[in-house]
Amino acid sequence: xxRDIAVVAFAQTDHRRTSDELSEVEMLMPxxxxxxxRTGLKTADIGFTCSGSSDYLAxxxxxxTLALDGVGAWPPISESHVEMDGAWALYEAWTKLLTGxxxxxxVYAYGKSSPGSVRDVLTRQLDPYYVAPLWPDxxxxxxxxxxxxxxxxxxxxxxxxxxxxxxxxxxEDNPHAQLRGPVPHGxxxxxxxxxxxxxxxxxxxxxxxxxAGERAxxxxxxxxxxxxxxxxxxxxxxxxxxxxxSPSTRLAAERAGAFERPVxxxxxxxxFTAQEVVLxxxxxxxxxxxxxxxxxxxxxxxxMAAGLIxxxxxxxxxxxxxxxxxxxxATSGPCLQQNLVAVLEGDPR
Amino acid sequence: MPEVLKAPLVVEFPFTRSLGPVQxxxxxxxxxxxxxxxxxxxxxxxxxxxxxxxVTAEEIRDxxxxxxxxxxxxxxxxxxxxxxQPLDTPFAWALVRLDGADTALLHALDAPGPEAVxxxxxxxxxxxxxxxxxxxxxxxxxxxxxxxxQPTGHTGEFEDPVTGIVAHARLDYSYSPGRxxxxxxxxxxxxxxxxxxxxxxxxxxxxxxxxxxxxxxxTGEQVEVGPRGTVTTFCIVNIKAKNLDIEVPYVYAHIALDxxxxxxxxxxxxxxxxxxxxxxxxxPVWTEDxxxxxxxxxxxxxxxxxDTYKELL
Numbered sequence: 299x300x301r302d303i304a305v306v307a308f309a310q311t312d313h314r315r316t317s318d319e320l321s322e323v324e325m326l327m328p329x330x331x332x333x334x335x336r337t338g339l340k341t342a343d344i345g346f347t348c349s350g351s352s353d354y355l356a357x358x359x360x361x362x363t364l365a366l367d368g369v370g371a372w373p374p375i376s377e378s379h380v381e382m383d384g385a386w387a388l389y390e391a392w393t394k395l396l397t398g399x400x401x402x403x404x405v406y407a408y409g410k411s412s413p414g415s416v417r418d419v420l421t422r423q424l425d426p427y428y429v430a431p432l433w434p435d436x437x438x439x440x441x442x443x444x445x446x447x448x449x450x451x452x453x454x455x456x457x458x459x460x461x462x463x464x465x466x467x468x469x470e471d472n473p474h475a476q477l478r479g480p481v482p483h484g485x486x487x488x489x490x491x492x493x494x495x496x497x498x499x500x501x502x503x504x505x506x507x508x509x510a511g512e513r514a515x516x517x518x519x520x521x522x523x524x525x526x527x528x529x530x531x532x533x534x535x536x537x538x539x540x541x542x543x544s545p546s547t548r549l550a551a552e553r554a555g556a557f558e559r560p561v562x563x564x565x566x567x568x569x570f571t572a573q574e575v576v577l578x579x580x581x582x583x584x585x586x587x588x589x590x591x592x593x594x595x596x597x598x599x600x601x602m603a604a605g606l607i608x609x610x611x612x613x614x615x616x617x618x619x620x621x622x623x624x625x626x627x628a629t630s631g632p633c634l635q636q637n638l639v640a641v642l643e644g645d646p647r
Numbered sequence: 648m649p650e651v652l653k654a655p656l657v658v659e660f661p662f663t664r665s666l667g668p669v670q671x672x673x674x675x676x677x678x679x680x681x682x683x684x685x686x687x688x689x690x691x692x693x694x695x696x697x698x699x700x701x702v703t704a705e706e707i708r709d710x711x712x713x714x715x716x717x718x719x720x721x722x723x724x725x726x727x728x729x730x731x732q733p734l735d736t737p738f739a740w741a742l743v744r745l746d747g748a749d750t751a752l753l754h755a756l757d758a759p760g761p762e763a764v765x766x767x768x769x770x771x772x773x774x775x776x777x778x779x780x781x782x783x784x785x786x787x788x789x790x791x792x793x794x795x796x797q798p799t800g801h802t803g804e805f806e807d808p809v810t811g812i813v814a815h816a817r818l819d820y821s822y823s824p825g826r827x828x829x830x831x832x833x834x835x836x837x838x839x840x841x842x843x844x845x846x847x848x849x850x851x852x853x854x855x856x857x858x859x860x861x862x863x864x865x866t867g868e869q870v871e872v873g874p875r876g877t878v879t880t881f882c883i884v885n886i887k888a889k890n891l892d893i894e895v896p897y898v899y900a901h902i903a904l905d906x907x908x909x910x911x912x913x914x915x916x917x918x919x920x921x922x923x924x925x926x927x928x929x930x931p932v933w934t935e936d937x938x939x940x941x942x943x944x945x946x947x948x949x950x951x952x953x954d955t956y957k958e959l960l
Binding site: 370413418433439533538 | 651653656658662664666670674693694695697701720721722723724725726729730731732733740742744750751752753754755761766781782783812814816818819820821822823824825826827828829856857858859860861862863864865
């Protein structure tokens with residue numbers, strides 16, 4: 299790697315159950331303006347723009363092209379899109395900056411889950427031959443993983459409730475969170491998962507700006523340098539995988555350099571409580587790591603943005619001097635099928 | 648703020664998918680009440696079978712028959728079945744490792760309640776009465792405490808193999824167009840056309856989407872435009888669209904309404920198709936109870952000068 303690349307700014311919406319009064323671009327635009335304002339950059343100054351979103355949430359084809367109105371795409375810009383969480387858009391932007399073809403990048407992601415039924419919508423990402431025709435919803439698949447962990451003796455329902463309670467207590471300090479403070483653990487949705495084990499359904503958006511080398515130092519007092527970033531995927535067949543482990547997360551973390559030195563903070567994209575148990579094991583965390591000080595995905599889960607928010611939250615802590623070395627994780631697909639790990643560091647103080 | 652507009656939106660597709668040799672054999676087997684797995688290079692048997700080894704990515708197609716009995720490897724109790732799921736009464740989702748297989752198959756398990764289900768329990772396939780060559784040919788699994796079923800020695804060769812499936816998908820939404828488009832649609836109900844002006848470049852967008860795509864900033868100032876406008880460009884449509892009650896040929900045009908900063912689309916009527924021209928002055932024609940102009944017709948004014956609309960092409 300010949301260039302150092304950093305997250306220099308982060309912004310997100312207040313995440314809400316519904317945002318009927320706003321179109322996607324109306325929801326996204328204030329976040330784009332905020333992240334640009336933080337650096338003083340204008341659209342014309344940005345070398346590369348990349349976004350993550352899903353047409354299936356909106357129920358309309360090419361919905362991301364409408365969101366581009368909020369960027370200001372005239373005169374023409376260099377732009378790309380991933381039909382995935384914005385964390386993967388950030389990976390593409392990071393790669394672009396590594397090539398030297400751009401010095402700055404704007405990465406954004408958004409999702410409005412409120413118009414549809416997200417449990418049903420997410421079935422459409424499953425194997426279309428053997429699995430999708432059965433319509434197993436996202437909570438059902440996460441519940442299979444939770445039961446596998448319980449059977450393996452790695453957690454139990456009270457421990458899962460404690461993960462939820464800790465996350466939502468941490469979210470008390472997060473003005474953007476959708477669920478915060480004492481939240482009832484609730485009834486079973488799909489046993490063994492209760493409402494409290496599941497992420498809130500909501501709408502939201504996030505954006506970050508990346509910059510390379512000296513440009514990063516000009517734009518941010520304490521850039522969050524990306525020391526490593528990697529993403530890995532596992533077999534799509536759930537019955538082929540060991541659901542109690544996440545070898546793809548471990549491998550991505552290893553390739554991102556996460557195990558070279560301890561991290562002080564981790565933002566994990568674990569929409570379901572049991573997934574935090576899997577990730578902690580895969581990442582070999584001990585109690586010294588502050589996990590999800592933002593409240594994590596259990597406090598706010600705008601689909602397609604929640605992973606990018608993990609990177610943004612980790613970076614923002616470095617910007618504020620609350621962390622020196624942080625790990626950010628994003629996931630996509632059922633039961634932690636795909637995992638991305640980034641390691642971020644601030645300059646020594 | 649006026650009440651936000653909302654309307655049901657249904658997205659529905661019959662996805663037609665072709666099958667590879669392994670998927671074809673597996674799904675044909677289900678139609679014939681035979682379960683097939685596939686051997687991998689490292690000696691494992693995958694059920695359901697795939698065409699490429701998940702470890703080595705090598706192509707595999709060494710099929711083997713598997714018993715219709717197996718063991719639950721994990722499960723989850725679904726007390727409120729959702730549309731499209733295999734059973735409409737409460738059931739368990741289960742991963743089942745069939746006897747002879749090294750991997751598990753996801754399906755529903757019919758059981759009276761969660762206390763009747765545990766990891767490690769024995770189950771067997773309950774076949775659907777109507778089978779077409781699809782994963783739903785397995786109606787579900789059911790508890791089973793009899794002897795292990797034995798494979799029949801099937802070769803995996805079928806006379807009339809299934810080569811494709813049709814996977815119906817339906818998603819229901821409640822669509823809300825947001826603030827700017829809601830205002831536009833509300834104005835249309837009064838037969839007015841309302842755009843929004845960009846505070847920076849002063850362009851008026853019709854229909855408005857709440858943002859100026861040039862400047863990347865919010866638009867908010869509402870501006871009534873039209874009703875008359877100018878044809879900036881057009882095409883002649885010669886192919887009749889399915890379910891469209893318009894005789895061909897007809898003219899589809901870009902129309903810059905007076906005061907608008909860009910053109911919108913509309914059909915031109917009330918004039919022979921081969922007499923429509925750039926610069927033609929038109930006005931909307933509303934039909935009874937319509938929610939938007941049915942088409943635009945000539946006003947009879949002199950054509951607009953090219954210089955007045957050349958920026959709007």
